[in-house]
Amino acid sequence: MHDTQLVMYDEDFRKILAVTQRLVKDANAKGVFVVDRNGQLISEAGEMRGIDTTSLASLTAGCIAATGGLAKIVGEEEFPVHFHQGQRDNLHITLIAGRIILVVVFDERSSLGLVRLRVKKAGSQLARVFEEIQKKSDQGRGAGTPFAEITDEDIDNLFSV
Amino acid sequence: MSFINYSSREINCKIVYYGPGLCGKTTNLQYIYNKTNPDLKGKMISLATETERTLFFDFLPLALGQIRGFKTRFHLYTVPGQVFYDASRKLILKGVDGVVFVADSQVERMEANIESLDNLRQNLGEQGYDLDKISCVVQYNKRDLPNAADLDEMKRLLNPKAIPDFEACATLGKGVFETLKAVARGVLRDLKQMSR
Numbered sequence: 286m287h288d289t290q291l292v293m294y295d296e297d298f299r300k301i302l303a304v305t306q307r308l309v310k311d312a313n314a315k316g317v318f319v320v321d322r323n324g325q326l327i328s329e330a331g332e333m334r335g336i337d338t339t340s341l342a343s344l345t346a347g348c349i350a351a352t353g354g355l356a357k358i359v360g361e362e363e364f365p366v367h368f369h370q371g372q373r374d375n376l377h378i379t380l381i382a383g384r385i386i387l388v389v390v391f392d393e394r395s396s397l398g399l400v401r402l403r404v405k406k407a408g409s410q411l412a413r414v415f416e417e418i419q420k421k422s423d424q425g426r427g428a429g430t431p432f433a434e435i436t437d438e439d440i441d442n443l444f445s446v
Numbered sequence: 447m448s449f450i451n452y453s454s455r456e457i458n459c460k461i462v463y464y465g466p467g468l469c470g471k472t473t474n475l476q477y478i479y480n481k482t483n484p485d486l487k488g489k490m491i492s493l494a495t496e497t498e499r500t501l502f503f504d505f506l507p508l509a510l511g512q513i514r515g516f517k518t519r520f521h522l523y524t525v526p527g528q529v530f531y532d533a534s535r536k537l538i539l540k541g542v543d544g545v546v547f548v549a550d551s552q553v554e555r556m557e558a559n560i561e562s563l564d565n566l567r568q569n570l571g572e573q574g575y576d577l578d579k580i581s582c583v584v585q586y587n588k589r590d591l592p593n594a595a596d597l598d599e600m601k602r603l604l605n606p607k608a609i610p611d612f613e614a615c616a617t618l619g620k621g622v623f624e625t626l627k628a629v630a631r632g633v634l635r636d637l638k639q640m641s642r
Contacts, residue, residue: 298453323541433641
């Protein structure tokens with residue numbers, strides 16, 4: 286069976302946001318982004334307001350997918366940590382629990398060592414939150430969402446313009 | 447795999463345009479991008495070769511409006527159609543909610559269409575999906591060309607189960623939005639079923 290639907294409630298989102306915001310401070314990062322492996326942005330924090338986060342999420346997922354494919358070719362399960370060094374800004378990308386991608390953007394105010402250290406802690410916190418989300422989903426808490434009530438008319442109205 | 451976010455009251459779904467090389471998948475997305483209100487679309491990303499062949503994927507985020515207070519967003523992806531990019535195609539199908547199979551109507555591309563459809567079925571299967579169960583529509587593109595194959599013959603070969611299908615000429619935009627609407631409608635109906 287393929288991946289189950291990801292349903293995130295406000296309480297889950299607040300927990301994820303708290304971890305994300307703390308990581309920005311602890312790692313002296315410019316920005317931190319949590320992205321679903323399928324390319325959906327889940328949470329963001331930091332000073333990088335206004336950047337195209339939708340594209341960032343999609344490309345990050347593409348990057349993780351491509352290197353995951355490469356890993357399998359050389360006999361590895363995954364390459365869970367990626368580091369991209371730029372002239373000013375650097376990207377640290379970590380795959381967490383095989384499902385969530387944590388992206389940290391940092392510049393000379395921080396260092397790779399510090400980011401690695403802080404990401405480790407934040408990563409395990411995020412893994413726990415997503416484990417809870419998964420449990421809720423498995424227990425069927427997603428059932429009875431507003432979508433159970435949508436009518437064909439609701440759907441058609443989306444396309445009426 | 448759709449993503450329902452109660453915090454931002456959003457629902458995100460992934461639609462993949464699949465089909466043989468040069469059938470017009472990227473052209474579909476480009477037309478949608480050009481004709482969509484700037485408030486409703488994000489930036490279109492094309493990871494392409496120097497000769498503008500899709501190397502990894504094209505990506506276009508699109509907002510369709512609200513259903514019961516939830517913003518519906520669709521992420522449209524294309525795959526690289528060329529046969530040797532199969533590893534990339536498999537990756538892009540991960541987490542898909544709906545598929546548009548774009549067929550090239552030119553007679554000489556019929557074999558490539560069939561091969562690509564078989565490849566879609568197999569790659570979906572590897573990801574745990576069944577082509578007969580996932581929301582899918584067929585688009586017969588390039589109907590304007592003089593060497594276009596007979597439509598009934600194409601339907602027989604590519605759409606034996608008579609799922610929703612559309613004639614199109616993506617360069618002129620004919621059939622492009624009809625195709626998109628049909629697959630989006632199918633995805634939302636699936637979501638409704640899953641929520642029950």
